[in-house]
Amino acid sequence: MASEFTGVSDVHDRLEAAGYLPDQSIETVVYLAERLGKPILVEGPAGVGKTELAKAVAEARNAALIRLQCYEGLDEAKALYEWNYKKQLLRITHARGGDAEGGEDWDAVEDDLFGEDYLMERPLLKALRHEGESVLLIDEVDKVDFEFEALLLEILSDFQVTIPELGTVTGTHHPFVVLTSNNTRELSEALKRRCLYLYLDYPTVEREKEIVLSRVPDAPEKLADQLVRIVRSLRQLELKKPPSISETLDWAQTLLELGFDTIDEDVARGTMNVLLKYQQDVEKASSHLKLPPRPEMN
Ligand SMILES: Nc1ncnc2c1ncn2[C@@H]1O[C@H](COP(=O)(O)OP(=O)(O)O)[C@@H](O)[C@H]1O
Ligand SMILES: [Mg+2]
Structure with missing residues (x-):
């Protein structure tokens, strides 16, 4: 199967076939990244589909997904x-x-x-040495320190690395690189310059509804419509942790499991803990939705 995208609409169709609903900016950036051979830096709040995008691109291109999960203190030994x-x-x-x-x-x-x-290959080396098509996902890159970021930059610009005892390894097939960031800190200008930038925000109600209907296919359309609107209105409150697409999907699944096909105050109150993870957010949401507080037990 052909792995190169033939155009923006081809990207759209193949991501959709891989279960990912892109919008125009997503499909355009993915197409350009492939044409220009540049990494994509995807930034945005948690749970809006950054990691999933890389997985879907791998599936759409029929490529191996090689994932480097970043965390504080990640070093060469674990990455390379x-x-x-x-x-x-x-x-x-x-x-x-x-x-x-x-x-x-x-x-x-x-x-x-x-x-x-005696060599233990870690994701970056694996991606360099991979023979066929691959997508290298460098996930949550904002968690590493500047020093490590510099190393990444070096690898991304040269696609090669020198192992003193073995010599220089040069990638033959350049992987399609996706970096994600939850924006917990500014990334270096140099890294940003190297990448195509994609900001993923919460989707529009229409797109989120489509995502719900595709991921939770048993959900009735009316229910999907109602729940994405409620989630949308909750995101406009100043919550400590606004609900993301993941939580919308969990909520849809929960409502289905419980056999509800419409959301009233009782249903919303009883299932709010799927959407919101802080008590103060639950209280804010309850008053916003004009739900009376749960009676005190005594
Ligand atoms: N465009 C989309 N199409 C289909 N599912 C999506 C889309 N965006 C997000 N999702 C769903 O939301 C979930 C969370 O996305 P994820 O990529 O883990 O978020 P992030 O990496 O931004 O924190 C995914 O498991 C996926 O089911
Ligand atoms: Mg993620």
């Missing part, structure tokens, strides 16, 4: 490669005890110790 220290130790122990004459020739052992068999 590390030597299998335990296995090396075993090898050394074995070499020493080899025979009574004092073991194997050390040079030969050392060659072994820093060879392929």
Whole structure:
């Protein structure tokens, strides 16, 4: 199957077939990223489909998805490669005890110790060495520190890395790179310059309704319509954690499981905890929806 996108509408159709409903800006950026061979930096609040976009692009391009999940303190050893220290130790122990004459020739052992068999490939190296088409997802890149960001930048610009003991590894197939950020800190200008930028916000009610209907196909249209409107109005309150698409989908699923096909005050009150994760948000939402507070138990 052809993996290159032939145009923006082809991107649209193939993402949709992969279960992802794009809007115009998404499909345009994905198309351009492929044409220009540039990474996409997707920024936006949690739960709006950033990670899912990378997965869908991989599926749409029939490519392997290689994921580097970022976190505070992520370092080269976990992102690029590390030597299998335990296995090396075993090898050394074995070499020493080899025979009574004092073991194997050390040079030969050392060659072994820093060879392929003892190398643990991490996502970045894996993406560089991957033979076929791949999508490299560098997820939540805002969680790493500046130093690591610089390393990423270097790899993204050269598509090569030098392993002192093995030499330089140069990627033959450039992966399609998607970086995501929840915007918890500013990323460097240099990284932004290298990427095409895509801001994903909460979807319009129409698009969110389509997403609900595609992801929770048993949901009646009227229910989907009603719930996306309620979610929309909740997002306009100043909540500590506004409900995202994930929560909208969870809510739709919950209502279905409970057998509701319309949302009244009782239903909303009883299921609000699926949408909102802070008590203060629940209280705010209840008064906004003009729901009387739950009676105190005594
Ligand atoms: N455009 C979309 N089409 C279909 N499903 C979507 C879309 N955007 C988000 N979703 C759904 O929302 C969920 C959360 O998206 P995710 O990519 O995990 O959010 P983020 O990475 O932005 O925090 C996904 O599991 C997916 O089911
Ligand atoms: Mg994510």
